[in-house]
Every structure is written in C-alpha cells, then in structure tokens.
Amino acid sequence: MPDDSDEIRPTGARCGLPLRSDAARARGTASGQPVPEAVSPVTDAEFARFCEFLYRRTGIHLTPARRAYADRRLAERMAATRSRSFAVYFARLRAGLGGEAEQLVNAFTVNETYFFREEYQLRCLSAALMDRVAAGRPPGAPLRIWSHPCSTGEEAYSIAIWLLEHWGAVDRYDIEIVGSDIDTRALAAARAGLYGARALMRLSPDLVARYFVREATPLGEGWRIIAALRDSVRFSPCNLMEAAAMRSEGAFDVIFCRNVLIYFDDASRRVAAGHLHESLNPGGFICLGHTESMSRISPLFRVCRFADAFVYQRPPEGEHV
C-alpha cells in the first residue's frame, strides 16, 4: 500500500492530471524533505486573523506547524489577485470580491488521490457493508453511498467500479453514488472525469479499458471515465460544517469521509460528526481514513471490526452504541 500519510498534502493534480509542481512539493513535504520556502507574506498577527477567518468560514484549523503550507497558498492567492499586501488581500477576501472566499477554500483543500486508494475499504464495502445495509430492504430499493469529501471524483468512481466488479447484487438494488465537496473546482473536474496516468496506477489494464476512454489533452495523455459511468455518479457542493446543506442531500447507507476530520479542531470535529450521524440511515456505516478514529471524536458511533477494515456504524433503530 502506498504511503498514505494523513498529514497535509497540499493541492496536487487539481484536475486529475499531473499539473504543476505542487505534487512534487507535496511529496517533499510529506516525506519531511526540506522544501525551499519563500519569505512569509504575512506577519504573525495577520496570520492569526487569517486563521480565524478561515476557521469560521470552513472549520479548517491551521496550526503553527502548517504555517509554511498556509503561506504558500496565501502567496498564490495574493499573486493571483494582484494584492500587494496582506491587508489589501484580506480586505478583498472579507468583501467577497471576485468570489475570493471560494478561491481561497479551493486553494486550502486537498485534492490529490487516485483510483482504488484504500482497497481494503472497498473490499470491506463489497464483502460486508453492502449486504448488511441491503438486508431487509425490498429488491429494487435504493442504496445510497456518499463520498464526502470527494475531491476530483476518484473515490466516487472507484466505488462504482468496485461494486460493478465485485458485488454480485449490483443489479438487485438501485445504487446511488453521490460525491460532495466544498471545492467547486474539484467538483467540476470530478464531473468531467478526466484523469492522468498517476490516478490510474492501481487499476489493471482490463479495468482501464472497461471504464475509461483514452483521450489526448493539452497536458498529455488522459483517460476519461465512460459516459455511462459519469452519468451514474452525481456530484454536488456540500460543506460538512453546514447542517442545512448536509440535510439537503438526504440519508445515506454508507459514507466515505476520509482524511478531512484531521483538518478540524475538536469542536469542529464534533459538529461534523454530528452532521455525519444525521446523514446516515440507522444501521448505516462510515469509513474514515486509516489513521482516523471516530471513537476519539464522538460517542454516537459503534466500532465494527470486519475482516478487511474497521468501520463505524450508526446503531440500528432501537439499539445502543
């Protein structure tokens, strides 16, 4: 299994194609190698104000350890908006000029992933979770799976492909797969479904041939998800911290919520966990990143140990944790 360090992986292959030097920088950061840093564009006092703004807006809690990462993102946004100083940039941000708040959120969320990442969780999905949530449902009933945050869509499509290949009852239920993210640029990329070779590294040539169409792009060779599969997965903007937005997506049977709660502080984590609990049908399951633990966040979930993975469950109706 490739390194899946859950420390910050700064924005990488934004549209699924290997774009800028971010991915390389991210690897350098994750592996602890020194990364040349520019001088900080902001003072400590300014940084504190910025952190408070970002936290109130998104629940993302920047610790001092992530200062260098934050500086890079901030410098990018300041350059993009031609702001000569932090004060100018921050005024623009607070005034909501040019949709800057959304741009900023996009810059601060992480988008590097690939197909069949965390295969053990997908195995658990087809070997245990699907049968359990389907039990007692009439044939043809909807089974709803949520990839949240879905970033550029690799996880949501991976779930679809995995179930098509590994769950024998895939035609017995009305499976709905939804991908949600706070990052609207990532969602646009998810809907487009165009990926670079790196995103496909874990897929066999057979699977690539079955579910992708090769396509030349300005950035090199790409692979686009077949239209039927793109049409079968829905992508929608949603913020884990917003109760109304979460509720509007309805209730799910399985939620993949990987490596996002680590961005939050304890208070935000509890709020997000509460929202996720409400978004699950009773008896529904939630899969977190492999270093994350719901037990440390919320008492609302039951820990379930399956052959392939630890998963958290909203207890079935009438049962306790």
Added chain:
Amino acid sequence: MSEPAPSVPPRVLVVDDAGLVRIYYRGVLERAGFAVDEALNGIEALERVLAGPYDLLVVDVNMPRMDGLSFLRALRRREAPWRALPVLMTSTEAGAGDREAARAAGASFYLVKPVAEGDLVAHARALAGWRP
C-alpha cells in the same frame, strides 16, 4: 486467399433505468461478443427498437415513464419482426405472479435479479440463436 466472413455480432438493447445496471449488463454482453445499445425506459426503448434492427432485448420490469411490461405489450401489438423479437425480462420480483405477468405480456424468458454473468450470457446466446 479468402478468409471466412466473420460472423456479425448480434445487436442487443439493454433497457434499465439504473445506470450501474446498464453498465454491468453491457460489460457482460460485450465481453461475450454482443454489440450493445442502451435505453433508460420503455419509451426510449420503443423508439430505438423501431429504428432497429435488434436481435435481442434485455428489459427491466420496473422503470419510470413506461415500465417493462407496458413496453412489451406495446411491442407485441406491432407487426413482424417486432412482434417476434426475443425479449429477456429482468426483474427483482421472484413471485410466480410476476413471472406469469411477464409471460402473458410476451416475454421470451424471465430472469430474477441479481443476474449472474454466466446466466445472462447463456440466455442471451440462446435467445439470439448465436455463438461466437
């Protein structure tokens, strides 16, 4: 040297409202050598079938707008060749009444979901009268 003409793959229309089911059946049938088109409901299926030709239809019973049985009855009211087109019905309903309703509407065969890959291929080949 003249090569024997390759046998033309039979054309199948898969009719199901669930996208993943269409992808699954299409994949199975294409790997078995069929040429596959898709429709999302009975109305779309009728349009496609009349524009045909198809050698086999794989049709779900429960669909919005026009369900599989209504589609089948509409198809069987038409003249040959549509009246005689082989139709493999698929459904999540396993009851004797459901099978009988499909037979009465003109289904050639009835498979209860989940349909195993081997069963779909075997019945599709038998109904289309074709082996690669």
